[in-house]
Amino acid sequence: MSFPENVDKDSMMKQAQNIWTMLDEMADNNPQAYRKFIDKHMKEGKEYMKPPEPHMCVMTMITSTKRRYFINFCSWNKIPEPKTPDDAIPVMGTPVLHDKDDNGDFTYSGVAFNPKILEEFGIDCKNSMDRNSLINLAIDYIFNQNKITLSRSFTILPSKSKSKGNLPVLQKAFQGLNKNADQEFDEHLSEMEKTFGLQGCGAKDSLLNKLAHMSTEDNEQDKNAPNIQLPGLGKEQPKKQNLIQEIDPSNQIHDAELKVPEYSLEEIHKEENLEKLVLTVKLPGVHKVSECELDISEDDIDLTVQDRYHLNLSFHYLINDSIASAKFNKSDSSLVINLPIQT
Template sequence: MSFPEGVDRDSMMKQAQNIWTMLDEMAENDHGAYRKFIDKHMKEGKEYMKPAEPHMCVMTMITSTKRKYFINFCSWNKVPDPKTPEEAIPVIGTQVLQDKDENGDFSYSGVAFSPKILEEFGIDCINLSDRSSLINLAIDYIHNQHKITLSRSFSILPSTTRVKGNLQVLQKALQGKHQNSDEEFDGQLSDLEKTFGLQGSGAKDSLMNKLANLSTEDNTQEKHAPNIQIPGLGKEQPKKQNLIEEVSSTNQRQSSEVKTPTYSLEEKYKEENLEELILTIKLQGVNKVSECELDISEDDIELAVDNRYHLNVSFPYLIDDSNASAKFNKSNSSLVISLPVQT
């Protein structure tokens, strides 16, 4: 049994003793309630002890080296929800890891959020702007933790590929971040379990994990959560039009009337070779391509629609900008740009 760093052992032992005293009295006076209590916490303890599960994987790149970088979003019961919509979203992240596949070397890491956060803002989120905000928050977190600047241009891998890299290594890395082993404390709890009697045998881990979760919630949030928020997190809160505003060193702050359009960047393969990137930009209210100003280079693209939209996207690969082409779809006001990748 182990607990996050910074937990007062004496305080936790005192709480453990109080719990065992309460259960001892319950076992003597109301055996049915005692059995129900134990069963309930055994079940909850098993859920709590499950490792982080892959939810979605996002591909971007390290801007300084153009190296591929995969962010593995994981759902984990050990990450608490924010107490209010205004509070920072707790997140636990791994170190930067390295791996390779048939396309070459790449870097990757894991970020774990509570199941509720990923249910509302993850891969199945209806509002693409909400999902993009969560992904950008993860990019901010990685930058703050590891001093790595990642491109804001990203693509979400298909749901059939929810993890990139070694899942077991990611799970162990997350577990190592969350817990600091303490054999002496675990031994003391085992002694308590023995003195409590055989009826409570096996309940130690589940009950104490729940106790750790409740007693260290504030400690976990403070240690692992950067100052990241999604306003309007609670469903009872009114929806805000702009969830997050970013100001980077390369982009000046836009006026409140100019919006960043929703977009996606997908890879198109011919057989097993990457052929081109397809950038799709949603431009609600735009009726023709002549309203758009495009500036395409081999590593990024800038789009501007006078007083309405502005977008700058960095490419994860060098593209053949001389052969790029754009097509505007009037039926859904979307601009589709084909970007051949340099060979």
């Protein structure tokens, strides 16, 4: 794996040498424990080298063209998990890809997280707002990476449809992003194996995961870099806000200053026709409607509460913005917005 600029290469190599020495001593003094250790890490190494697996797929649209856009959330062992609730949440994203189905052309891309992140905040998350926060952060990430503005109105595909687009192409795109780093790291390991004479065929690969995580743990985040916040993490015990950290060659971290508030969007039908949309936004800490700045157009809505919240949604339907209305409920600090559909 490539060494980040702020990681001491000599220190990294010294740590690796210590592991080699420890294994040599174990092989001499306790061959059975040595073999058990190697077998365990061989198994972990194989898991680590697996391609990303689809976890869930979200459909939204590009606001400027109304073209369908699918976000493929993938689980990948190569993406490290945060060590504490205060640490950044690493993520890696693919370039934008294109495909077509029976409904026409569509655009898609992938975002990969550590499996434990998706177990907690993915498709089976008990709190839908936590899951929505992760999805909204993926939308922010795609904008920061590709300058594509996606609608905040989205649909999670059924669990049997975990991906959309060409999955092998998507997996190769992920592996292509990581190829140079893996090759360089493997070369370092090969050099150390020759130097220190690690016993046991294939032991070099068995330590890939452990050594790769060393470089991640030693890679201290730039304190001056902006961050993307993941609001509402962990309801069972108090936690500070997590951060989401992009895994890319430049190790850049982008920012989203304001929280995306919790919201729900309901379709109201009259007979068989869609009559209006009702958007309910939860705004804890807001006490009066004058704190809200609301802008409604025929195809989107923009809500800002200074220094607290920002919500921007685009709609699949045209809104009759001239007769749209909003009501603020002080009892639960919620804003209910009625959005009649153009006929």
